[in-house]
Amino acid sequence: QKEVEQNSGPLSVPEGAIASLNCTYSDRGSQSFFWYRQYSGKSPELIMFIYSNGDKEDGRFTAQLNKASQYVSLLIRDSQPSDSATYLCAVKGTGGFKTIFGAGTRLFVKA
Amino acid sequence: DAGVTQSPTHLIKTRGQQVTLRCSPKSGHDTVSWYQQALGQGPQFIFQYYEEEERQRGNFPDRFSGHQFPNYSSELNVNALLLGDSALYLCASSLGQIGNTIYFGEGSWLTVV
Numbered sequence: 001q002k003e004v005e006q007n008s009g010p011l012s013v014p015e016g017a018i019a020s021l022n023c024t025y026s027d028r029g030s031q032s033f034f035w036y037r038q039y040s041g042k043s044p045e046l047i048m049f050i051y052s053n054g055d056k057e058d059g060r061f062t063a064q065l066n067k068a069s070q071y072v073s074l075l076i077r078d079s080q081p082s083d084s085a086t087y088l089c090a091v092k093g094t095g096g097f098k099t100i101f102g103a104g105t106r107l108f109v110k111a
Numbered sequence: 112d113a114g115v116t117q118s119p120t121h122l123i124k125t126r127g128q129q130v131t132l133r134c135s136p137k138s139g140h141d142t143v144s145w146y147q148q149a150l151g152q153g154p155q156f157i158f159q160y161y162e163e164e165e166r167q168r169g170n171f172p173d174r175f176s177g178h179q180f181p182n183y184s185s186e187l188n189v190n191a192l193l194l195g196d197s198a199l200y201l202c203a204s205s206l207g208q209i210g211n212t213i214y215f216g217e218g219s220w221l222t223v224v
Contacts, residue, residue, distance in 0.1 A: 103151075
């Protein structure tokens with residue numbers, strides 16, 4: 001079982017729709033959860049982080065965390081073609097030193 | 112506010128050679144982590160340096176080594192290069208021994224031929 005699992009996609013949504021990206025993790029003791037966006041040929045950039053169960057909103061982005069189900073998601077409202085990228089879910093596990101990444105989900109937003 | 116800087120940006124090496132990649136952390140950060148990202152994969156943790164010591168290491172062979180300097184900058188060294196070492200090498204910095212959020216540099220693209 002991979003430590004952080006994501007559907008590789010591609011996920012294709014029309015412009016203006018809501019994109020929903022999902023992630024599960026194996027370490028039940030994990031405390032910190034992150035979403036990064038990576039454009040082709042570029043390095044990952046932080047979108048947002050979440051530590052507590054529930055929802056956290058930042059502009060068009062909402063992160064959702066359910067520790068009981070070991071599940072993290074990212075919703076992108078009013079998706080734009082510029083949102084087309086690979087989205088990486090990351091988890092800081094028990095012990096707290098390293099951040100572990102999933103393989104990423106490719107998102108395409110069609111104009 | 113200076114972000115994470117890495118050098119060189121791109122490089123090509125021959126199998127069996129050695130390479131050194133360099134990283135300066137974001138201003139105010141003292142912890143450096145190195146990742147390897149192969150095409151189509153997520154970043155894989157190589158190791159983390161804090162207070163000039165390797166604090167944690169991922170599943171990488173001893174050919175991968177590193178160093179952190181008193182000014183918090185860091186180097187990643189890879190010996191006896193293999194074709195499979197071709198990847199994007201990412202440096203990430205954070206604050207504190209268990210600082211939560213890591214920020215990436217632009218990366219160093221290594222091609223081994």
